[in-house]
Amino acid sequence: DVKVTQSSRYLVKRTGEKVFLECVQDMDHENMFWYRQDPGLGLRLIYFSYDVKMKEKGDIPEGYSVSREKKERFSLILESASTNQTSMYLCASIDSTDTQYFGPGTRLTVL
Amino acid sequence: GEDVEQSLFLSVREGDSSVINCTYTDSSSTYLYWYKQEPGAGLQLLTYIFSNMDMKQDQRLTVLLNKKDKHLSLRIADTQTGDSAIYFCAVDTGGGNKLTFGTGTQLKVEL
Numbered sequence: 314d315v316k317v318t319q320s321s322r323y324l325v326k327r328t329g330e331k332v333f334l335e336c337v338q339d340m341d342h343e344n345m346f347w348y349r350q351d352p353g354l355g356l357r358l359i360y361f362s363y364d365v366k367m368k369e370k371g372d373i374p375e376g377y378s379v380s381r382e383k384k385e386r387f388s389l390i391l392e393s394a395s396t397n398q399t400s401m402y403l404c405a406s407i408d409s410t411d412t413q414y415f416g417p418g419t420r421l422t423v424l
Numbered sequence: 425g426e427d428v429e430q431s432l433f434l435s436v437r438e439g440d441s442s443v444i445n446c447t448y449t450d451s452s453s454t455y456l457y458w459y460k461q462e463p464g465a466g467l468q469l470l471t472y473i474f475s476n477m478d479m480k481q482d483q484r485l486t487v488l489l490n491k492k493d494k495h496l497s498l499r500i501a502d503t504q505t506g507d508s509a510i511y512f513c514a515v516d517t518g519g520g521n522k523l524t525f526g527t528g529t530q531l532k533v534e535l
Contacts, residue, residue, distance in 0.1 A: 344521050353432065355525040356514075358522065371522075403467065413521075415467040418466050
């Protein structure tokens with residue numbers, strides 16, 4: 314089974330802190346994605362990556378950056394966390410049949 | 425960009441059929457997906473349909489696609505309490521395996 318793991322299920326940070334959210338997949342997938350999920354808005358794509366060191370902006374990249382130094386790991390970085398970044402963050406990777414597999418999510422609260 | 429719409433809530437009685445609807449705007453989508461999210465968990469792929477199909481059945485799940493009206497539906501037969509979850513439709517957009525998700529429909533199954 315494909316496994317996508319995220320480093321934390323719950324995080325609480327303060328405004329202005331730098332926040333790292335880690336995602337690891339164990340199936341050698343090339344494509345990985347970061348979404349945020351908010352009630353009534355569904356999932357919105359923040360960034361995605363086609364391969365190591367490759368990244369592309371999604372629909373709402375402002376306030377975020379990403380890092381893909383190894384194929385299995387895709388990190389989402391909040392350079393200076395703000396309260397409007399309180400959300401559920403979901404990581405996904407995609408296989409050769411274009412099926413996306415999701416991690417369990419990280420619920421981030423910014424105080 | 426692509427717009428994917430769903431109603432936010434649906435309530436059914438146990439044993440009844442549930443029908444969750446989704447409309448989208450991009451007629452060039454090749455794959456259309458249904459995902460299920462249980463409380464506190466990530467998204468789990470339920471089923472998908474190719475754009476050249478009208479219907480796909482998988483046990484209790486039936487997916488109907490009306491390409492002319494850009495309408496996708498998920499029917500769950502004999503709905504059980506374990507089916508209570510948020511259901512997301514998603515369509516592929518813009519290449520690069522990107523998906524656009526709907527807002528999600530919260531299905532509540534009552535005894």
